[in-house]
């Protein structure tokens with residue numbers, strides 16, 4: 561496995577189906593990408609695109625329906641919960657809502673201490689020392705260890721979430737919309753903190769967000785998902801300068817570009833309509849009902865994910 565041996569994490573043709581009221585929902589469909597050591601892969605798409613599910617599959621928090629997930633060369637899909645347990649310390653997650661992931665009856669310091677205890681790291685004295693150091697590193701005073709979650713702001717809680725995830729010395733961190741619920745000024749501080757910590761600890765991130773501006777700032781590689789499928793995948797600089805899939809172009813237009821007074825209106829493309837139900841995805845290209853350049857062939861023939869240039873793949877009949 562030469563390619564995946566280089567990567568901290570490698571997803572290969574990973575699919576996930578859910579059965580909901582006797583109907584099968586294809587939440588993730590043959591998704592493949594690598595997360596190299598010390599790098600960030602951004603996962604973008606609207607809500608319902610499957611990006612959070614992909615993040616959980618990457619951490620083996622959900623079983624796959626098909627495909628393989630290699631963590632440092634070990635196929636997690638072939639392992640049992642017991643054999644995966646020693647690897648858990650190296651694979652952590654930062655949630656969008658840290659309040660929901662913290663016990664309201666435990667101080668935030670105790671929550672970080674608890675993570676260290678869970679993985680049997682250090683003596684109790686060493687754990688508290690580490691808790692204090694981490695709280696300070698993420699921008700919280702050591703005295704805040706005694707605060708309860710409800711006493712902290714959203715930004716402070718997310719710093720606790722980061723301290724807890726990083727306390728156990730992970731190599732891979734899935735950041736699942738970690739700044740979406742925060743004010744813009746706080747978002748910038750948290751993103752900067754994540755970037756600094758990545759450099760200091762040589763962390764690999766999967767960064768999940770619907771905010772392409774944030775993804776562009778943090779990511780080395782970007783994977784664009786639509787209805788559980790990869791529609792474009794490229795190094796971040798290529799994707800943002802030369803987006804090839806109409807969906808990616810519309811996402812970038814709608815999020816990053818502020819129309820100037822003299823700019824012709826037709827240059828901006830809005831995303832039309834709602835994402836179709838994943839229970840009954842459209843025929844052909846699943847994006848055809850919303851695509852500004854769809855042709856007849858798009859509703860009948862499924863486009864293949866094909867390589868446009870080194871590292872840049874796109875799933876569209878007309879991308880070039």
Ligand code: SF4
Pocket residue numbers: 805806807845846847848849851852853854855858863875876877878879
């Ligand atoms: Fe649009 Fe057709 Fe390309 Fe799909 S295959 S993105 S519908 S042009």
